[in-house]
Amino acid sequence: MNLEEVKFDERGLVPVVVQDAESGQVLTLAYANREALERTLETGYSHFYSRSRQALWKKGETSGHVQEVLEVRLDCDGDAVLYRVRPRGPACHTGEVTCFHRALSDQAPHPPxxxxxxxxxxxxxxxxxxxxxxxxxxxxxxxxxxxxxxxxxxxxxxxxxxxxxxxxxxxxxxxxxxxxxxxxxxxxxxxxxxxxxxxxxxxxxx
Amino acid sequence: MNLEEVKFDERGLVPVVVQDAESGQVLTLAYANREALERTLETGYSHFYSRSRQALWKKGETSGHVQEVLEVRLDCDGDAVLYRVRPRGPACHTGEVTCFHRALSDQAPHPPxxxxxxxxxxxxxxxxxxxxxxxxxxxxxxxxxxxxxxxxxxxxxxxxxxxxxxxxxxxxxxxxxxxxxxxxxxxxxxxxxxxxxxxxxxxxxx
Missing domain, CATH: 1.10.287.1080 (MazG-like)
Known part of the structure; x- marks a missing residue:
């Protein structure tokens, strides 16, 4: 667990892409501070930092829709993180499987x-x-x-x-x-x- | 093309998750301003906004490693975008297929x-x-x-x-x-x- 290489921004945060480890589907873009990353790596469950509530949170803490984290990856610049997760329930608070459930473009090709x-x-x-x-x-x-x-x-x-x-x-x-x-x-x-x-x-x- | 629903941050930017439309691999986290999103939707190729160079850029403009964009999606909150792309070459400037080529966790499970x-x-x-x-x-x-x-x-x-x-x-x-x-x-x-x-x-x- 080498968090030295993570470059947190001026708010102490790093964006986290959450991906379903099995389907490959991109589920959520959220943010983590150092503590959220540490908790994620220690517990094996997704933790984030809520910018609106200014607090650490564990995904699924209230809904039960936790995400088991199989792997945490860091990008080349060290300023973005990827959680590969096994979700127990929908990622989105709307009940949709993924937060990215709205199309901006007209095309709708088949998924991967x-x-x-x-x-x-x-x-x-x-x-x-x-x-x-x-x-x-x-x-x-x-x-x-x-x-x-x-x-x-x-x-x-x-x-x-x-x-x-x-x-x-x-x-x-x-x-x-x-x-x-x-x-x-x-x-x-x-x-x-x-x-x-x-x-x-x-x-x-x- | 309804960009009204996109919530740009105080810098006028929105984070963009770039995903390989065929393999499902997460390639890059980058940023777009309104113009970059418009260009992406108009041309069908990935455009971003470089925070360091403070300029619009087309992925692959110099390297030739352009990304054809099959679909643009928006998340539930409107503050994160997903490009599903068909990449012509590596996404990462290091020559790696994905920018997320470093592991932070010890586990290394199989990919999706x-x-x-x-x-x-x-x-x-x-x-x-x-x-x-x-x-x-x-x-x-x-x-x-x-x-x-x-x-x-x-x-x-x-x-x-x-x-x-x-x-x-x-x-x-x-x-x-x-x-x-x-x-x-x-x-x-x-x-x-x-x-x-x-x-x-x-x-x-x-």
Whole structure:
């Protein structure tokens, strides 16, 4: 824990970018003073300094929506910090997952792949739990693991056929299908997209 | 383009979190004044305000490492902005991909899945191009698409077996293998992880 390299501004603060460690989603921009950084590193939970209340605060202290901090990073100039967190609930006081829930630009491209996978995965878990009528995921879940595994075999076959057809758009479509059903298998086994990241990183980290 | 909702501070600035739109990696924390935001929205390229030089600047103006801006978002309080960008080169003046390349905490967990997939994918493209001796990816690439597609079929089979064995760790391992070989197929077809995100999002967006 080397806070010597952190350059606090004239108010004794440094901006903190809070990022979901699993989905990669940017959740909040907040501020920390030295004490908030120390508490964060010591306790493993997000602490900040509130400029309006002029006080140290622990995220989730009243709401329960704490953030477990997996890693704290510092930028090249030492004047900005990144918390990579595992959030227990929404980051925003409005109840939204992220504070950055308003678009300033007209374009609305798809989110990054990690976030898409995480959202699709959470949707799968919801369908498992709530069993809404007409849900494909709920039906596969009811029909059981063998049925889902057959789909994995089938979708792998469709990826192979699309690739042999040299049809990139068909391939993108079938590859997405395969990944979707793979997420279903992971969900059935109590695994998460994070487990893929863990295994792939262990093998491929630079 | 509604900048009315942006709350600039007493210096006329708002902090900007810059995020790679594909990998989800947080690249930089910088600042923008109203003009920098307007230019960003108008041109589709990252513009900031340099506090040290007291001047508007376009990222990459001298280095060539521009950032195409896919989306601009505003936080709940209106006092922080997010640029989701497609970077053409490193974000950091040190040559690192991200400015947040220093760890303050001891832990070093794996990056989020989206970032891992993007990095593995880029490694695959490098192996294709450089054909280093002893590289598994380079060998599969030389042996051709059919060889890679056989691996997809094989890995799908191994996912099925691991799931039937109810061995979560074996399943995580085989699922990662399947995803890895699927990335190889995408790379052979000129597709990218982003294409998976695009297709999955089109189907599953809330």
């Amino acid at each position: 792949l990690g976030e898409v996978l995480e959202r699709v995965y959470r949707q799968i878990l919801e369908r498992f739990a709530q069993q809404p009528e007409g849900s494909y995921v709920a039906r596969l879940h009811r029909e059981g693991l063998d049925r889902i595994l057959k789909k994995v075999g089938e979708e792998a076959g469709e990826v192979i056929i699309a690739a042999k057809n040299a049809d990139a758009e068909e391939l993108a479509w079938e590859a997405a299908d395969l990944v979707f059903h793979l997420l279903l298998v992971l969900a059935e086994a109590g695994l998460a997209p994070e487990d893929l990241a863990r295994v792939l990183w262990a093998r491929h980290k630079p | 899945l989206g970032e891992v997939l993007e990095r593995v994918y880029r490694q695959i493209l490098e192996r294709f191009a450089q054909q280093p001796e002893g590289s598994y990816v380079a060998r599969l690439h030389r042996e051709g698409l059919d060889r890679i597609l056989k691996k997809v079929g094989e890995e799908a089979g191994e996912v099925i077996i691991a799931a039937k064995n109810a061995d979560a760790e074996e399943l995580a391992w085989e699922a990662a293998d399947l995803v890895f070989h699927l990335l190889l197929v995408l790379a052979e077809a000129g597709l990218a992880p982003e294409d998976l995100a695009r297709v999955l999002w089109a189907r599953h967006k809330p």
